[in-house]
Amino acid sequence: MTLTKKPVTGMKDILPGEMQIREYVQQLIRTTYQGFGFLSMETPCVEHIENLNSKQGGENEKLIFKIMKRGEKLKINENSTEADLADSGLRYDLTLPLSRYYANNAASLPSPFKALQMGNVWRADRPQRGRFRQFMQCDIDILGEASNLAEIELILATTTLLGKLDFRNFTIRINDRRILKAAAAYCGFPEEAWDEVFIVLDKMDKIGLDGVAEELEKEGFPKEAVEKCRELFLTVTPDIDGVRFVKEKLDGFLDPDCADGLMTIMNSVDAVKTADFKIAFDLTLVRGMSYYTGPIFEISMDEYGGSVGGGGRYDGMVGKFTDRHAPFGKKFSDSGRGGAESLSSGEEASG
Amino acid sequence: MTLTKKPVTGMKDILPGEMQIREYVQQLIRTTYQGFGFLSMETPCVEHIENLNSKQGGENEKLIFKIMKRGEKLKINENSTEADLADSGLRYDLTLPLSRYYANNAASLPSPFKALQMGNVWRADRPQRGRFRQFMQCDIDILGEASNLAEIELILATTTLLGKLDFRNFTIRINDRRILKAAAAYCGFPEEAWDEVFIVLDKMDKIGLDGVAEELEKEGFPKEAVEKCRELFLTVTPDIDGVRFVKEKLDGFLDPDCADGLMTIMNSVDAVKTADFKIAFDLTLVRGMSYYTGPIFEISMDEYGGSVGGGGRYDGMVGKFTDRHAPFGKKFSDSGRGGAESLSSGEEASG
Numbered sequence: 001m002t003l004t005k006k007p008v009t010g011m012k013d014i015l016p017g018e019m020q021i022r023e024y025v026q027q028l029i030r031t032t033y034q035g036f037g038f039l040s041m042e043t044p045c046v047e048h049i050e051n052l053n054s055k056q057g058g059e060n061e062k063l064i065f066k067i068m069k070r071g072e073k074l075k076i077n078e079n080s081t082e083a084d085l086a087d088s089g090l091r092y093d094l095t096l097p098l099s100r101y102y103a104n105n106a107a108s109l110p111s112p113f114k115a116l117q118m119g120n121v122w123r124a125d126r127p128q129r130g131r132f133r134q135f136m137q138c139d140i141d142i143l144g145e146a147s148n149l150a151e152i153e154l155i156l157a158t159t160t161l162l163g164k165l166d167f168r169n170f171t172i173r174i175n176d177r178r179i180l181k182a183a184a185a186y187c188g189f190p191e192e193a194w195d196e197v198f199i200v201l202d203k204m205d206k207i208g209l210d211g212v213a214e215e216l217e218k219e220g221f222p223k224e225a226v227e228k229c230r231e232l233f234l235t236v237t238p239d240i241d242g243v244r245f246v247k248e249k250l251d252g253f254l255d256p257d258c259a260d261g262l263m264t265i266m267n268s269v270d271a272v273k274t275a276d277f278k279i280a281f282d283l284t285l286v287r288g289m290s291y292y293t294g295p296i297f298e299i300s301m302d303e304y305g306g307s308v309g310g311g312g313r314y315d316g317m318v319g320k321f322t323d324r325h326a327p328f329g330k331k332f333s334d335s336g337r338g339g340a341e342s343l344s345s346g347e348e349a350s351g
Numbered sequence: 352m353t354l355t356k357k358p359v360t361g362m363k364d365i366l367p368g369e370m371q372i373r374e375y376v377q378q379l380i381r382t383t384y385q386g387f388g389f390l391s392m393e394t395p396c397v398e399h400i401e402n403l404n405s406k407q408g409g410e411n412e413k414l415i416f417k418i419m420k421r422g423e424k425l426k427i428n429e430n431s432t433e434a435d436l437a438d439s440g441l442r443y444d445l446t447l448p449l450s451r452y453y454a455n456n457a458a459s460l461p462s463p464f465k466a467l468q469m470g471n472v473w474r475a476d477r478p479q480r481g482r483f484r485q486f487m488q489c490d491i492d493i494l495g496e497a498s499n500l501a502e503i504e505l506i507l508a509t510t511t512l513l514g515k516l517d518f519r520n521f522t523i524r525i526n527d528r529r530i531l532k533a534a535a536a537y538c539g540f541p542e543e544a545w546d547e548v549f550i551v552l553d554k555m556d557k558i559g560l561d562g563v564a565e566e567l568e569k570e571g572f573p574k575e576a577v578e579k580c581r582e583l584f585l586t587v588t589p590d591i592d593g594v595r596f597v598k599e600k601l602d603g604f605l606d607p608d609c610a611d612g613l614m615t616i617m618n619s620v621d622a623v624k625t626a627d628f629k630i631a632f633d634l635t636l637v638r639g640m641s642y643y644t645g646p647i648f649e650i651s652m653d654e655y656g657g658s659v660g661g662g663g664r665y666d667g668m669v670g671k672f673t674d675r676h677a678p679f680g681k682k683f684s685d686s687g688r689g690g691a692e693s694l695s696s697g698e699e700a701s702g
């Protein structure tokens with residue numbers, strides 16, 4: 001019998017030349033982040049299926065590689081569903097396992113806990129150029145830090161690393177989930193449709209403001225709401241002034257502390273940054289994962305056709321494992337969908 | 352809903368303190384083996400189910416974590432078997448994937464190819480002290496080197512590493528699958544029962560020579576064969592003289608080059624070794640994996656209750672992927688069953 005020579009679909013053999021580069025980059029990531037006080041940690045690649053299916057992972061939950069039960073526990077009959085046959089699966093990101101880890105080990109961890117993870121994740125995505133079914137994510141997260149110091153430190157650590165890797169002239173685009181919601185409320189979109197509105201907003205870079213407005217109208221949203229939305233996005237600028245404008249415009253819909261926090265992050269990062277990049281306010285930034293609750297960001301590089309990483313605050317996620325009153329938290333984590341693997345940083349604060 | 356805090360059964364969260372030690376050891380392994388000219392490489396953690404089931408992995412094949420087909424390919428009905436539902440699985444070792452990798456990428460690799468792999472493997476073993484369902488293996492293999500230079504270099508690289516890790520006074524136990532077979536033929540055991548005989552021999556360290564003889568008789572083997580076997584094992588010494596004795600005793604059953612090769616390996620290693628260890632001939636050494644065809648070895652440390660690694664030559668394995676005439680090969684690879692993870696080295700030569 002001749003066996004199969006090629007790797008499984010969407011995954012790849014790594015040749016020695018590429019491995020050399022990977023080991024260099026991984027070592028630089030490790031030393032840079034450890035220099036900022038992040039501690040290496042690891043979770044198993046296999047997670048409980050009920051955790052993976054817990055609606056934290058958005059679209060990624062449809063892409064889980066499920067692992068079959070074994071021995072007597074595997075009972076196959078005509079009524080068996082996928083759910084009956086699987087008891088675990090490969091992790092699709094490092095954030096959900098980190099939340100489980102923190103809930104499981106908090107007593108043995110410092111507070112705040114600054115975590116560094118480098119590990120493979122798996123998604124049964126349609127294989128295509130630059131998108132693999134096994135790829136490495138590199139996450140930094142801060143857990144137990146309620147203030148925006150967490151965001152500032154994560155952005156500085158990430159951009160310092162990118163500078164060391166000789167990336168220049170990139171942009172950190174920043175927004176806040178609460179600003180997005182306030183904007184949707186201000187425009188008059190019905191609350192139950194906000195997620196739908198955000199999905200359309202997310203296409204701004206591809207179809208432009210006219211395209212977004214057109215699509216919102218086609219979805220049946222009130223003309224008046226769409227017009228208010230168009231006017232808001234036409235006026236807002238991608239800088240501190242833009243945040244200030246939004247703070248005033250959304251008065252009554254938005255907690256002013258939220259806009260102030262964003263301005264603090266932008267000012268502080270600008271004041272102490274060492275790498276060559278700019279930080280921009282981007283009211284169209286949505287981010288796919290459903291667990292984000294506060295500031296969100298993405299790293300854009302023109303030469304790589306868009307996002308190479310990002311993250312955001314994810315309040316309440318650890319609480320889902322501890323059954324405590326949901327703490328608030330923050331996270332910056334990568335999307336992993338832009339390339340073979342992407343640098344990323346993650347943060348969570350439960351205070 | 353409260354999610355599950357604990358990791359899945361048999362796998363573990365790694366805390367920052369342990370990660371620090373692991374990163375130190377992994378870096379030392381990498382630099383030491385790269386100093387011997389081994390090149391880092393990687394295969395996906397997921398392998399084709401037909402490769403994993405191809406009878407290369409011995410007992411480990413019963414322990415595969417199987418991954419379910421997805422989408423339309425998953426058809427569940429009352430006649431579905433496990434095999435119908437899975438298209439891939441997690442690798443149970445690094446050797447089978449290496450053979451696939453070499454068959455797939457030989458044109459882009461040097462010859463001989465000296466491979467270094469550090470990666471997780473998964474076995475659905477009964478969880479118990481020191482035995483995990485996800486653990487890291489560290490393998491070195493030489494492919495494309497027919498001579499015993501491969502064995503010598505692998506033993507020197509491995510023992511140099513162990514010396515750097517401050518291990519002292521350990522033993523490399525060495526044997527050859529062909530000597531085992533010749534011994535079985537000489538004693539008069541029927542060829543179809545050799546594997547069974549070897550399984551009993553493998554228990555020598557636990558039940559002693561009398562226990563082995565007793566069990567062989569109980570299995571129904573001829574008294575005369577068992578007696579010849581007992582006498583052979585009583586007389587053989589754990590050194591070069593033992594190999595010389597076996598070479599003469601098994602005259603007519605054994606290719607003398609095989610014994611000469613073993614003596615060359617033992618003499619060369621003794622002459623140039625730098626670490627504090629001894630190399631011993633052990634006629635009772637069997638090794639579980641079915642793919643071994645020539646010299647085999649294990650590293651014993653009294654303070655760790657036995658084997659902490661090992662390997663052997665595995666001729667013909669790459670050929671199963673290329674459909675060429677089976678080449679001959681060598682391999683030293685770890686068992687991974689002695690501890691949470693074990694250092695190991697692997698070698699294959701196809702010439």
